[in-house]
Amino acid sequence: MQRTLLTIITEASLERRLIADIKTHGAHGYTITEAQGEGSRGVRQPGFEKAGNIRIEIVCEASVATQIALWLKEHYYRDYAMILFSHEVEVLRPDKF
Amino acid sequence: MSLDPVILFFLLGLAAGLMKSDLRLPAAVYELLSVLLLLAIGMKGGMAMSGVPVLQLTSQLVAVAVMGLVTGLAAFALLLLARRLPRSDAASIAAHYGSVSVGTYAVAVAYLEYLGVSYESYIAAFVVVLEVPAILMGIVLARGLKPAGGWPSLANEVFMGKSVVLLLGGMLIGIIAGPAGLEGIAPLFFDAFKGILALFLLEMGLIAALQLGPARRHGVFLLAFALVMPLIGALIGAAFALAMGLSPGGALLLCTLGASASYIAAPAAMRMAVPEANPGLSLTASLAVTFPFNVLVGIPLYYRIIQAFWPDAGA
Numbered sequence: 001m002q003r004t005l006l007t008i009i010t011e012a013s014l015e016r017r018l019i020a021d022i023k024t025h026g027a028h029g030y031t032i033t034e035a036q037g038e039g040s041r042g043v044r045q046p047g048f049e050k051a052g053n054i055r056i057e058i059v060c061e062a063s064v065a066t067q068i069a070l071w072l073k074e075h076y077y078r079d080y081a082m083i084l085f086s087h088e089v090e091v092l093r094p095d096k097f
Numbered sequence: 098m099s100l101d102p103v104i105l106f107f108l109l110g111l112a113a114g115l116m117k118s119d120l121r122l123p124a125a126v127y128e129l130l131s132v133l134l135l136l137a138i139g140m141k142g143g144m145a146m147s148g149v150p151v152l153q154l155t156s157q158l159v160a161v162a163v164m165g166l167v168t169g170l171a172a173f174a175l176l177l178l179a180r181r182l183p184r185s186d187a188a189s190i191a192a193h194y195g196s197v198s199v200g201t202y203a204v205a206v207a208y209l210e211y212l213g214v215s216y217e218s219y220i221a222a223f224v225v226v227l228e229v230p231a232i233l234m235g236i237v238l239a240r241g242l243k244p245a246g247g248w249p250s251l252a253n254e255v256f257m258g259k260s261v262v263l264l265l266g267g268m269l270i271g272i273i274a275g276p277a278g279l280e281g282i283a284p285l286f287f288d289a290f291k292g293i294l295a296l297f298l299l300e301m302g303l304i305a306a307l308q309l310g311p312a313r314r315h316g317v318f319l320l321a322f323a324l325v326m327p328l329i330g331a332l333i334g335a336a337f338a339l340a341m342g343l344s345p346g347g348a349l350l351l352c353t354l355g356a357s358a359s360y361i362a363a364p365a366a367m368r369m370a371v372p373e374a375n376p377g378l379s380l381t382a383s384l385a386v387t388f389p390f391n392v393l394v395g396i397p398l399y400y401r402i403i404q405a406f407w408p409d410a411g412a
Contacts, residue, residue: 013368016253017246042311042377079245079372 001094004065008056008072009035010082015054021071022056026064028097031057041081053081059089059097101211103204106295107392110302115309122300130297131361134203135260137286137293139267142221144276146268149219157341161223161351162230164337168330168355169195169231173238175326181318182378188239189367189374193383194326195231196359199224199260200301201391203294205353208396209346210291216346220354225264227354228362229255235363236370244370251370258362301388308385311377319378323386327356331399345400345407352399356391358383 008018015032022030035055058068065086076082091097113120122130146154173191176182182190202224209216232255236244244251255261271279279286312320334355338348360383368376 011368013365017250017369020250076372 001091002088003059003091003094003097004062004086005089006058006060006065006068006084006086008058008082008084009037009053010056010076011080012052012054014076014080014082018056018072021075022058022068025067025071027058027060027068029058033057039081039083059091061097101208103207103291103295103298104392107298107302107389110299110304111306111389112302114303114306121303122296127297127300130293130300131200132259132263133286133293134290134297135199135263136267136270137290138199138203138206138221138224139264140271140279140286141218142224142264143268143271143273144279145218146222146272147275149217154219154222158222158226160337160341161226164333164351164355165195165197165227165230166234168333169234171329171333172326173235175329176322179318179322185239185371185374186378188235189363189371189376190322190379190382191238192232192235192367193360193363193379194330194358194387195227195234196229196363197224197227197354198357198359198383198388198391199264199361200297201353201357201388201396202350204298204392205350205396207291207294208400209349212400214346214349215344216350217343220343220347220350221264222268223351223354225261225268228261228359232359232363232366235367239371239374245372246369251366254369255362255366258365260362298392305385305389308381312381312385315378315381319382320386323358323382324390326358327387327391327395330355330357331395335399335403339408345403345409348403348407349396349400352403353391353396356387356395356399358387360384360388 010018012034019030033055035053037053058065060068069084069086072082072084110120169191172194173187176187176190177184206216236251331352332355334352335348337355338351341351343351360380363383364376364380367374367379
C-alpha cells in the first residue's frame with residue numbers, strides 16, 4: 001500500500017509550532033531527529049542553544065502531505081531556513097497512517 | 098593585577114576557535130554547564146533573599162524592570178537614528194541588548210569573588226526580571242501587538258525558557274532550603290562554581306570565535322554598535338545602582354547586567370515572534386563582540402570607574 005513520506009528540514013526553534021501545524025492538518029504521527037548542514041542560509045550547526053536544524057519525517061496520505069506542504073510554504077518559507085521534499089513509500093499497515 | 102584564571106579559559110577557547118582547532122565540547126556538556134550555572138546563581142540569590150525586606154526588594158525589582166526597558170529603548174533609538182537597519186532588525190537587536198546574559202553576570206560575580214569584594218547576592222533576582230521586559234518591548238516595537246505565531250506560544254517561550262525556569266527554580270530552592278539545607282549540594286554548585294564557569298567560558302570562547310566570521314561580513318557599523326552599546330548600558334546600570342543605594346560590588350553587577358546582551362532567551366523568542374528580523378545580526382553582535390568585550394575589558398573597566406566615583410567605595 002502506498003503512502004507519502006514528507007521530509008522537512010528546518011530550524012530547531014520551530015519544532016513546537018510545526019508539531020502543532022502537522023497535527024492540525026491531519027497527520028497521525030511524526031519522527032524528529034537532530035540535523036546539521038549548509039544551505040542558502042549558511043551553516044546550521046547544533047551545539048549552541050537552538051542554532052541547529054531538525055529533520056521531521058511524516059508518513060501520511062498524499063492529500064495530507066500536500067496540505068502540510070502548502071501551509072509550510074505559505075507560512076515559513078520566506079523567513080526561515082526550511083526545505084521540504086516528499087516521495088511515495090510502501091507501508092505494511094496503511095490504516096496506521 | 099593578575100588575570101582571573103576563568104578569563105584565561107575564555108581566551109583559550111577564543112584562540113583555539115580562531116586557529117580553527119577541532120576542539121568542541123559536546124552539546125550535552127555545554128547544556129549541563131549552563132544548567133549548573135543558572136541553578137547556582139538562582140540558589141545563591143534565593144539564600145540571600147530571606148534577609149532583604151520585602152518592600153525594598155519589590156521596589157528594586159520594579160526599578161530593574163524599568164532599567165531593562167530603558168536600555169532596550171536606548172539601543173533601539175541609537176539604531177534607528179543611524180538609519181542603517183530595517184525597523185525589525187533594530188527592534189530585535191534592541192531586545193537582545195535590553196535583555197541580559199547570565200554568562201556575563203557569572204563572570205562579574207567571579208571577578209568580585211576573585212577580588213574579595215562583597216556584593217548583594219539577591220541581585221540574582223534582578224537577572225530574571227531583566228530578561229523578559231525588553232524582549233516583549235522588542236516584539237511590540239517590531240510588530241505591534243501581533244507577534245508571529247501568536248501570544249500563547251510566545252509567552253510559553255519567554256516565561257518557560259530554560260533560563261527563567263532554572264533561575265526562578267533555583268531561587269525558590271534557595272529560599273526554601275536555606276544555607277544549612279543546601280550544605281549537602283554546596284560542593285557541586287558553589288565550591289565548583291568557578292571550575293564550571295571556566296569550562297563554560299572555554300566553550301563560549303569557541304562559539305564567539307565561530308561567530309566572528311559573520312561579524313566581519315556585517316560590517317563596521319554593527320561592530321561599533323556592539324562596542325558602544327555596552328558602555329551606554331553600563332552607564333544606565335550605574336545610574337540605577339546609585340539610585341538604589343547598592344554597594345560598589347552590587348553596582349558592578351548591575352552595570353554588567355546593563356552592559357550585557359542576551360544570547361539565549363532573546364534569540365529564541367525573537368526568532369519565533371519577529372521572523373523577518375535577521376537572526377545573524379543580533380546574535381553576532383551579542384556573542385562575537387559584546388560578550389568578549391564585557392568579559393575581557395568591560396567588567397574590569399566598569400569596576401575601575403565605580404571605584405573612582407562611588408560614594409562609599411573606600412569604606
